[in-house]
Amino acid sequence: MRISSSSEKTFLEKVFAADGFSEHDGSLLADTLVDADLRGISSHGIQRLAWYTSMIKEHIIEPKNKVKVLKETPTSLLIDANKNMGQIASAFAMNSLIEKTKKLGISLAVIRNSNHFGTAGYYARLAAKQGLIGIALTNTRPLVVPTNATEAFLGSNTFAFTFPADPHPFVFDGATSIVSSGKIQVLAKNNKPIPGDWAVDDQRHVVSDAQKVEDNLAKVAFTEDEPGGGVLTLGGLLEQNSNYKGFGNSLVVELLTGILAQGSISADTNKPGKHDFSQFFLTINPELFGDLEDLKQSATKMFDRIRHLKHVAGTHIMIPGDREYKHYDENLKQGVVIDDKTAKELETIGKDTHVTVPKAI
Amino acid sequence: MRISSSSEKTFLEKVFAADGFSEHDGSLLADTLVDADLRGISSHGIQRLAWYTSMIKEHIIEPKNKVKVLKETPTSLLIDANKNMGQIASAFAMNSLIEKTKKLGISLAVIRNSNHFGTAGYYARLAAKQGLIGIALTNTRPLVVPTNATEAFLGSNTFAFTFPADPHPFVFDGATSIVSSGKIQVLAKNNKPIPGDWAVDDQRHVVSDAQKVEDNLAKVAFTEDEPGGGVLTLGGLLEQNSNYKGFGNSLVVELLTGILAQGSISADTNKPGKHDFSQFFLTINPELFGDLEDLKQSATKMFDRIRHLKHVAGTHIMIPGDREYKHYDENLKQGVVIDDKTAKELETIGKDTHVTVPKAI
Numbered sequence: 001m002r003i004s005s006s007s008e009k010t011f012l013e014k015v016f017a018a019d020g021f022s023e024h025d026g027s028l029l030a031d032t033l034v035d036a037d038l039r040g041i042s043s044h045g046i047q048r049l050a051w052y053t054s055m056i057k058e059h060i061i062e063p064k065n066k067v068k069v070l071k072e073t074p075t076s077l078l079i080d081a082n083k084n085m086g087q088i089a090s091a092f093a094m095n096s097l098i099e100k101t102k103k104l105g106i107s108l109a110v111i112r113n114s115n116h117f118g119t120a121g122y123y124a125r126l127a128a129k130q131g132l133i134g135i136a137l138t139n140t141r142p143l144v145v146p147t148n149a150t151e152a153f154l155g156s157n158t159f160a161f162t163f164p165a166d167p168h169p170f171v172f173d174g175a176t177s178i179v180s181s182g183k184i185q186v187l188a189k190n191n192k193p194i195p196g197d198w199a200v201d202d203q204r205h206v207v208s209d210a211q212k213v214e215d216n217l218a219k220v221a222f223t224e225d226e227p228g229g230g231v232l233t234l235g236g237l238l239e240q241n242s243n244y245k246g247f248g249n250s251l252v253v254e255l256l257t258g259i260l261a262q263g264s265i266s267a268d269t270n271k272p273g274k275h276d277f278s279q280f281f282l283t284i285n286p287e288l289f290g291d292l293e294d295l296k297q298s299a300t301k302m303f304d305r306i307r308h309l310k311h312v313a314g315t316h317i318m319i320p321g322d323r324e325y326k327h328y329d330e331n332l333k334q335g336v337v338i339d340d341k342t343a344k345e346l347e348t349i350g351k352d353t354h355v356t357v358p359k360a361i
Numbered sequence: 362m363r364i365s366s367s368s369e370k371t372f373l374e375k376v377f378a379a380d381g382f383s384e385h386d387g388s389l390l391a392d393t394l395v396d397a398d399l400r401g402i403s404s405h406g407i408q409r410l411a412w413y414t415s416m417i418k419e420h421i422i423e424p425k426n427k428v429k430v431l432k433e434t435p436t437s438l439l440i441d442a443n444k445n446m447g448q449i450a451s452a453f454a455m456n457s458l459i460e461k462t463k464k465l466g467i468s469l470a471v472i473r474n475s476n477h478f479g480t481a482g483y484y485a486r487l488a489a490k491q492g493l494i495g496i497a498l499t500n501t502r503p504l505v506v507p508t509n510a511t512e513a514f515l516g517s518n519t520f521a522f523t524f525p526a527d528p529h530p531f532v533f534d535g536a537t538s539i540v541s542s543g544k545i546q547v548l549a550k551n552n553k554p555i556p557g558d559w560a561v562d563d564q565r566h567v568v569s570d571a572q573k574v575e576d577n578l579a580k581v582a583f584t585e586d587e588p589g590g591g592v593l594t595l596g597g598l599l600e601q602n603s604n605y606k607g608f609g610n611s612l613v614v615e616l617l618t619g620i621l622a623q624g625s626i627s628a629d630t631n632k633p634g635k636h637d638f639s640q641f642f643l644t645i646n647p648e649l650f651g652d653l654e655d656l657k658q659s660a661t662k663m664f665d666r667i668r669h670l671k672h673v674a675g676t677h678i679m680i681p682g683d684r685e686y687k688h689y690d691e692n693l694k695q696g697v698v699i700d701d702k703t704a705k706e707l708e709t710i711g712k713d714t715h716v717t718v719p720k721a722i
Contacts, residue, residue: 108645240556
C-alpha cells in the first residue's frame, strides 16, 4: 500500500512523542525516516520503526538523554550520543561542522555511544545545502565477512559523500559492503531470492535464499553465537575480483568511527552491554579552492557527459543521487510504499501508543 | 633479475640529474620508485622510467619547473605542479599539510597541472610517520567504464589511506576500479589470461585476453579514438553486484581531484595539450579525539583479531599493508625484481644518459 508522506510524518511524530522523545528530537527522527521513504530507500524508512521501538523497550535507546560534547577545537568535535538515537547527535554534529567549516574551510566530528542514525546521506546533504562537500560514515553491527574469512566481523559500514551540483547535488550513499543488510531484509519480507553474490554461509558458499540469510544475520549481528557466514564485501566472493578493496573500504570506515571515537568496533556491538555505534562527519568548503558556482558548473557538466555516454541498450547511466531525487518527486505525489509486514507492525505500534495509523491512499 | 635497491637508487638519481631535475627533486623521484619496487608494487617502480623519460622528451614533464602555491589558508593549499612530476608537488603538499595539521588538527591540499605521482600510498605514509591519518587521491587517464556504459570515461582513480598502528601503519592503496591497468599490463607481458571480470569490449562483454585489452586501453587512454570498452568498476560487470558503488567511489575521487583542482577530468587528459592530472591530500591528527598510543593500540588489536578469524583452508587474511611491508623487508635483503623488458629499457636509458646500469645480484 501507499500512504502520504505527510500522514507518515504526523504518525511518526506522535509515536516518537509517546516513546518519550522531545518534540525537536521526535520531529527530526520522523523527518529522517520520511526522507528515506520518499527517496525510495525503504530499508531505512518507517520499516525500521518496530526495531527502534524494541530497542527503546530494551533501553538500548534512551529517548530522554542529551547529547554531550566531550572535546571541541575550532576544527573538531568529539561527541557522546549518550545512548540516544544516532540521528540526534548526528544532526547536531553536522550543523556544528557547517558553522566551523564556514570559518576555517574544513572540520570533522566523531560520535561515540550512538545508535542507528538512518541514512548517512541525510547528514551529507545538510552540508550540500550550504554549498559544502559533506561526508558521513557509521559503523554497524557485525555483518560482513572479510576477504577469505568465513565469519562476520566488519559492519556494513556506510559511506555517504555529497558535492554541490545542479539540478541536485551529487549524493553517493551506501554500505561499503556489497549491499546493506536492509536490502536483504526487504527481499525476505517480500519472499524474493537474492539476485547476486551478496551473502555466504559458514563455508563461504553463496546463499540466495533471503530468509535463510536474514535468519543467519539475526544471529550473527544480534547474538554472541558465532554461526559463521554473513554479507560479502564489495567485489563479491572472489579475491580475483578484488574483494579485498571492498574489505579495505570497510576497514577505513571502521577506523574513522569505532576506533577514532573510542567506541565499540562493529565486531563488539553484539556483546552484552555493548550496542554502541560510532559515526564520523567531515565537511569541506570548496571555496578554499575556487568559486562555488564555477565548481558546481564543472561537476554538473561532467555528470551530464556521463549520463549521455554510449551504453547497453535498455539501460540508463545514472549519477549517484539521480534515482533518489526522482523517487522523491514521485513519492511526494503518489505517497510512499509500505510493505505488508511493515503495515502489520505499524498497526501493533499504533495500538500500543494509541496513535492512529495512516490510511492507504 | 634482481638488483640491490641501493644501486637502483643511485642509478635513478644520476638519470634524473641528467634529465635536468634538481638534486632534491631527483632524489625524491628515485626514492618513490625504489620504495614501490621494494614493496613489490613493480607497476609503479623503475619500470615507469622509460615512460617518464619519453614524457620529458615530449615536454609533458618539465623537470626544471618549480611548484607554485596559488592559494593558501591555515587549513588548505591550492598548488600548481607546473607540469613537473607529480611526486614533487605531492611531497611538498604533504609536508606542508603535516605542519598545518599539527597546528589545527586537519588540513587538505589539491594540486592541478600535475603528472604521474607514483604510488598514492607514499604520501599517505608520510602522514602516518608523523602519527597522523593520511589520505592521497589522484585521477588518471580515462580507462574505466561506468555502470551500464560501453565506453571509458573515468580514471582508474586511486585512493590511499593510512592510520597509525603497530608493527606498521594500516596502508590501503589502490585504484578505485576493479584493478589498475598496470595489473593487466603485467598479465599481457607474461602472456597470461585475465582471471576475473576486469575488462569489457565495446559491447560490454567481458574480455579475458590480456593483450587484447591492453591494446584497446592504449587507444582508450592515450588517443582521441573512441573504440569503446575499458576497465570495470569495483563490483564488476553486473549492477546486481553493486558495481554502481565502485562507480560512485571513482566519481568521488574525480570530484576531489580534477573538479576541485579545476584541472582536467580523467576523460579529458587524452585531448591535445591536456595531459594534466590532479591530486588531493588530507591529513587528520587523531589526537583531536584521543591519545595517539591508545588509538594505535586499539587499531592494532582489531587488526590482530581480523588476521585470526576463521577462514577458508589454504588462504590467509591480510590487513591492507601487510603484504607490502613483508615484501619491503624481503626485497631490502634480496634486491628488487627487474623484468626483462625493463632491463632492456634501462640499458638504453643508461647509454643515452651515460649512466652505468646496476648489475644483477
